[in-house]
Amino acid sequence: MADLFAQYRGFVWGWLYRRVGRDFDLAEDLTMDTFINVGEALAREPGGRIDLDNPHRWLAVQARWTLSDYYSSQRRNYAKHERLLGPDEEGALPDFPATDELSCPEETVTGDLSALDLVAGLTDTERELIVLRFFDGLPMTRIQKRMGLGPSQSYTVLRKALATMRANAAITWELPATVVELETAA
Known part of the structure; x- marks a missing residue:
């Protein structure tokens, strides 16, 4: 060679x-x-x-x-x-305003989730696998060879990494718990 x-x-x-x-x-x-x-x-x-x-x-x-x-x-x-990204956007995710008659302005969702927020809490192995799979576009067989993982182990690491990323991407809503609190918020 x-x-x-x-x-x-x-x-x-x-x-x-x-x-x-x-x-x-x-x-x-x-x-x-x-x-x-x-x-x-x-x-x-x-x-x-x-x-x-x-x-x-x-x-x-x-x-x-x-x-x-x-x-x-x-x-x-x-x-x-x-x-x-749309033609007028420069990398920022859009906001989703609450514009209907039943919504309050505080229900507006801001889409400013970054990639660093998503990968927070991943191990080095999980990060490397995510980068190789989704950013470099390598098939799982080449990733397994490169990282020295078996097929089941690599898919387990991928599944755990995606579950962690989904949890990090979850939007938590701060809604009033009772009708009285809801009326006072409005």
Whole structure:
């Protein structure tokens, strides 16, 4: 693997550099991701070797898959961003005013929940799994390999992390307990 990297790193970097709009840093990151994928492909082969007629072509295919994964994750992240924010918003979640005749102004809900509020109380393992799964978009099998978790253990950690995040996102309503308190509040 080290010989393959040393011999063909420049070729893979140049191939990617021409396709990412001459962005040096992005080409370097994608080159590293490509060689991670190459290492995983070699690990799946018996004996850890692949006999290639044309290593340039095989590495270009690997780089193309890596580039495709990158662009599909960017498209997915952009689509999520567009769904969350309207054209006039700059990252702030909207307020939900109580405007009907039965509501009081104090029932207005403010949507200023931050990501730090959501991940408060998560362990380091839970945070890492959430980042790899939802921000990096990795499948659970790759997360399990990277973190050294078994399938059931990884899904248990994910389930506990999501339950904690749901609890942190819960809105608590301060409503009067009795009719008398309700009338005096109005």
